[in-house]
Amino acid sequence: MTPAKRKKQTCPPLPAGCSPARWAAYTVLSSVLAGEELDAPEAIRHWSVVLGLSDADRRLCSAIVLNVLRNLLTLDYQIRQFTRAKASSISPSVRNLLLMIAAQRHFFDRVPVYAAVYDAVEIAKALRLPAVAVRFINAVGRRLASQEKLIYPPASNLAYHLSIRWSLPRWFVQILLGTYGESATAQLVATINDEPRAAVRVNTLRTTPQQLAEQWAASGIHAHASEYVHEALVLDSARDLAEALAHGTFREGFFYVQDEASQVVSHALDPRPGELILDLCAAPGGKATHLAELSRGLATIHATDRDSNRLAKLEENLVRLQTSAVEVKPFEDIERLAQRKAQCYDAVLVDAPCSALGTVRRHPEVRWRVSPPILPGLAATQRSLLSLAARLVRPGGRLVYATCSPLPQENHEVIETFLKSSKGFILDPPRQLSILAPSQENAIFSSWPHHPHLDGFCIAVLRRQAD
Numbered sequence: 001m002t003p004a005k006r007k008k009q010t011c012p013p014l015p016a017g018c019s020p021a022r023w024a025a026y027t028v029l030s031s032v033l034a035g036e037e038l039d040a041p042e043a044i045r046h047w048s049v050v051l052g053l054s055d056a057d058r059r060l061c062s063a064i065v066l067n068v069l070r071n072l073l074t075l076d077y078q079i080r081q082f083t084r085a086k087a088s089s090i091s092p093s094v095r096n097l098l099l100m101i102a103a104q105r106h107f108f109d110r111v112p113v114y115a116a117v118y119d120a121v122e123i124a125k126a127l128r129l130p131a132v133a134v135r136f137i138n139a140v141g142r143r144l145a146s147q148e149k150l151i152y153p154p155a156s157n158l159a160y161h162l163s164i165r166w167s168l169p170r171w172f173v174q175i176l177l178g179t180y181g182e183s184a185t186a187q188l189v190a191t192i193n194d195e196p197r198a199a200v201r202v203n204t205l206r207t208t209p210q211q212l213a214e215q216w217a218a219s220g221i222h223a224h225a226s227e228y229v230h231e232a233l234v235l236d237s238a239r240d241l242a243e244a245l246a247h248g249t250f251r252e253g254f255f256y257v258q259d260e261a262s263q264v265v266s267h268a269l270d271p272r273p274g275e276l277i278l279d280l281c282a283a284p285g286g287k288a289t290h291l292a293e294l295s296r297g298l299a300t301i302h303a304t305d306r307d308s309n310r311l312a313k314l315e316e317n318l319v320r321l322q323t324s325a326v327e328v329k330p331f332e333d334i335e336r337l338a339q340r341k342a343q344c345y346d347a348v349l350v351d352a353p354c355s356a357l358g359t360v361r362r363h364p365e366v367r368w369r370v371s372p373p374i375l376p377g378l379a380a381t382q383r384s385l386l387s388l389a390a391r392l393v394r395p396g397g398r399l400v401y402a403t404c405s406p407l408p409q410e411n412h413e414v415i416e417t418f419l420k421s422s423k424g425f426i427l428d429p430p431r432q433l434s435i436l437a438p439s440q441e442n443a444i445f446s447s448w449p450h451h452p453h454l455d456g457f458c459i460a461v462l463r464r465q466a467d
């Protein structure tokens, strides 16, 4: 849901005696699982403000929503143990309330689970669900509340077992098994529901990692240096990150929230002072501003994006970070340049729209939004962006393709098709990518499965051979 649509939505009144945190969690969860909300953390922030949640309630709401989204298949599997009804015959409202009970039973230490059952029943009544549904929630909810431990299907069917155990769509597990093999996949999926690392990129045009860490420490915010990217700091906890975002150093533009694997993309492009660089999918500007910083503010970065609303967000970030080396260009102007085969840029970045499955730790809902039928359409967009970009790269220049997806359909297959159809480009392994490991057969790099605790990025550097 867009913020504008959300504004129009009113929230039904809080059921008497029900915890505001659980009511908010139910509201957010229902809209995320119905596909009305695309960004769960953003929806949690929004509803926490609308419902006036205290900090403690916001944390409980967030924990319930994220735990349900991260463990959806595991929790559904538990619900199926206690009901003979087919999953498809359980209404979304009933299912969501049961999922919330099961999550609080198994993933929370200090929540009294019978309060979770009580609130689920009160919410069901407030929603005016039929009496039979309210009784069903009460009965199944009580059984879930007293379940000793989680159960899973046997590992003899590995894809099914891993899918239920780590709550990932089975098709996704099958692709991971086919791409990385059993052992690396098992290692990767076992960390996929962990809390994400809270990393930021320090704006090195304004301060240094050490100075920023010292400023934060003086305000009780704890961070340490990244072991992967020298300009990254890793906050000790999500609470430290929240405090950093409320700190004056954020308004002053001293940092940008960005996963360490994502930060490696701009290093792969290796921007140099004096170069003219294009970021073709630039909004909201994380990599464009990083490119400016890596060139010490001495390259000219043209930033564009097809989505003008997102370009407005990029402009906001340029103002906050005080980045003057980035010039925003209308997408149509860049298309016109491409029609003329302008070949005018030293380097072009295509940080392509993708399934974003490499960010499931940060956006647990992504796994429920993506399905195999949408992949060919995404790959077609990725191929067309690459061929547009290729017309703009000067002889000898670089074309960097990146996605936050681990799927070969969005990476290797797109790049191989591009290389076959665009004469004059070769894969050129980048030098400075400490995080990334090359795939076995070629020079395409990825952060998964080698660093399963980071976002899953894939990067290829292509070079147009000089005439």
Ligand SMILES: C[S@@+](CC[C@H](N)C(=O)[O-])C[C@H]1O[C@@H](n2cnc3c(N)ncnc32)[C@H](O)[C@@H]1O
Binding pocket: 280, 281, 282, 283, 284, 285, 286, 287, 288, 305, 306, 307, 310, 351, 352, 353, 354, 381, 385
């Ligand atoms: C992964 S995001 C880019 C993130 C950005 N590079 C950053 O670091 O902040 C992909 C971007 O591609 C844009 N996009 C989607 N479809 C596009 C298209 N057909 N042509 C150009 N941009 C597109 C989206 O609007 C989105 O901003």
